[in-house]
Amino acid sequence: MRTSEIPDFHEVDKKRQAAWQKAGLFKTPARPGAKKFYCLDMFPYPSGDGLHVGHTEGYTASDILCRYKRMRGFDVLHPMGWDAFGLPAENYAISTGVHPEITTKKNCENFKRQIDSLGFSYDWDKELYTTSPDYYRWTQWIFLRLFEKGLAYESTMPINWCPKCKTGLANEEVYQGRCERCESPIERKKIRQWMLKITAYADRLLEDLEGLDWPPSTMHMQKNWIGRSEGAEIKFALAGSDKTLTVFTTRPDTIYGATYMVLSPEHPLVPEITAPDRKAAIDAYIAAAAGKSDMERTELEKDKTGVFTGAYALNPLNGARIPVWIADYVLTTYGTGAIMAVPAHDERDWDFAKKYDLPVIQVVALERSESQVTTHKSQAGGGSLGTMDKPFCEEGVAINSELINGLKTPEAVKKITAWLEEKNIGGAKVNFKLRDWVFSRQRYWGEPIPLIHCGTCGVVPVPEDQLPVLLPKVEKYLPTGTGESPLAGVEAWVAVKCPRCGGPGRRETNTMPQWAGSCWYYLRFIDPKNPKVFIDPAAEKAWMPVDLYIGGAEHAVLHLLYARFWHKVLYDLGHVSAKEPFKKMVHQGMILSYSYRDSKGVYRGYDELEIREAGLAFTKDGEEIKPVVEKMSKSKKSVINPDEIVKRYGADAFRMYEMFMGPLEDSKPWDMRGIEGIHRFLRRVWVWAAGPASGPEAAEDEELKLLRHQTIAKVTEDLENLKFNTAISALMIYLNKLNEKGARTRQDLEVFLTLLHPLAPHITDELWEMAGSGESLMARPWPEADQAILSSRRLEIPVQINGKVKTRIYAGEGADAKTLEKAALESAAAHLQGKTVVKVIVVPDRLVSIVAK
């Protein structure tokens, strides 16, 4: 074969991959004294559709970094596994009877084949399945730790219930309030659930976000989700009753302005306080609210509704009688499920008060000036304030509030809170939006919860030496008609002896949610085969925390919050050494694509079109079609299949194009023409590198030498910062210059192939072998840029006159300001004729700016 003949890159891929595997190149090393780099990808749910270009974008980025770090001398841990419990396999089993294990195994094999075809450097010795008993044994073990700590408890919680299918539904199975399968309207059914007390960790989950190298938007979302707010709880006495009504408010200073109270329809006090003549109306309202799903209840947000209970609460400060209403804009799940409504200073209360003609009393005024406060006072005169045209929700100065008149809001809050504490009817309170985690599912394909219900002993944990509690075989995968998991139908499995008293017991039949396995997989990757403990403590110390975690932004809240929660529990128990599991987090952007719809409204795929460029496509009969950039979708024939791309262009072109498209975190559209460009670049690389070497090194071109070191510096910096698009462009510039100069020295060859290797490992290794080496470039050291050479360059420095570039001067790096000024004035002399130089600004190495009149 002539060396300049360009091979089929897909064949090169296979050859190199076989060689890497044979050499065991991706095994995780553990060299004493070496720096470590733990690079984690969000492991996929192996769906039947196979790998998606969105997966591969993140995996490519992490693989580039892992290869680079290895070349820099790090011990790298780069594992991959399968988040294999989950709904699709279970639903497939329901409709076909095929056991989810079989489906899962098939899908995993396909995913693995696809991942390997891209040359990702995973250490498959670390592979794990969340569905394997060796793994979920420890998921169950961790659950038992949570149980022992009192962080797991039973509660009755509403679920989405399809009355026709007689089964509970996940939110994603509910479409516009209807069952996805049979389209009957769904109901809310209360059911016994296992809960995890994540709220006990709310403060720490919030505080420990500080110091993490995460995208600010992700931190924001976590903070908002946790939703910490400071305020006060206040107990209101009820007129003619010995019961009290407790509310939470962030503005206790507005208590004099409370003109009505609102309970959520589900509030336990409602039946007790409802007046006989109001009962019918109240019951009807409660029934209507109960029939609504969460979705519907929030959809109807615009128009607030409510009903008066007939009861009155008493304002502890001035004894005012305050009517008590119920309304579904107050949520049972937040605060105490009851509020004091202050329409003058809260938008929702204002809307409600306007609708039901309830009084408005202003108790806070702008503190801007004395006169303004006075004006408001006089307006407020009789207690209700007809002249307010919208609620005033900001801080200000208290008015119409005997105890705190004239105090600014923060002081007023303090004084009221102290007064409440003194009278023992309330006090300072911190509330969170975060709710406890509903941890059980009435499903088959999940980890069994390792508990046994005993008539005498209550809930008893399965002893550790009996873990794992294996998933039994079942006849049917559909939940039982009572809403229980299919496991409830396996009597032989359910009926056990109580481990404590030996009496008859029954296994818990709920399973864990899909999140469970992903809450700790990053720990098991470190020591995946350990039969004695879930992770060896020494190995944990050596590898944790994860240095870089790459995955989709759709997990910015739930997965990342749940995993942090479990990690903190394990930390408190002394099982892990780091407070936080993921040091640095990066989200890859979404890969969109162009969809093409012709004049008849039919979607056309790429192979049915002639695509000139991203914005210009024609059908075979010449009709021009304007594309739309959207999420990839099968029905719009816009899904890009990695297999086809790899077969046609090779893995390196695929990897590099995904990186060249734009910044990693941005969403960006896939353009078939773009990958052609990268393919062309790689062919030029081949022709250059496999071509004849150029003359002796002694006659080396200074410009090339400088460019070589600039490229080393640029690529190194860009890889460190995950800016792969500009790293690739730097390599293109380098190659263009090498070709232009007809240069191919041994040194350039080595530097170029080494820098390109993390991005295009197959082609570079093949060329490196052709150049006479037996080892992979990944095993070689990363080149260093020579600072002396970098600073020896002559700089082109623009000279501006009144802000416009007129001439340029040339100077060495670090030339002093005076020299530059002199050179600039000389160079610009022709442009300055007849003008007076007013000022000269010199920015060394950058520019000279002359101001002239």
Place this chain on the structure above:
RNA sequence: GGGCAAGUGGCGGAACUGGUAGACGCGCAGGUCUCAAAAACCUGUGAUCUCACGGUCGUGAGGGUUCGAGUCCCUCCUUGCCCACCA
């Protein structure tokens, strides 16, 4: 409604802490090679005025700060994403 991003050529995108806007790639145009085409290679390519030299305009719109603004400040418009009655 709230929060967070972002608006740069025909397209994807570059541009360090304010310092030559449009790197690199795609597309397009012209050329070389060829019987021809493809591939490959070379040249050009923001708009506009000019035979040319060169000039003017130009980073969503309008204003401001500055010797100098894609970058900073104010007002507005548009798009995307996330959350949505959180007391």
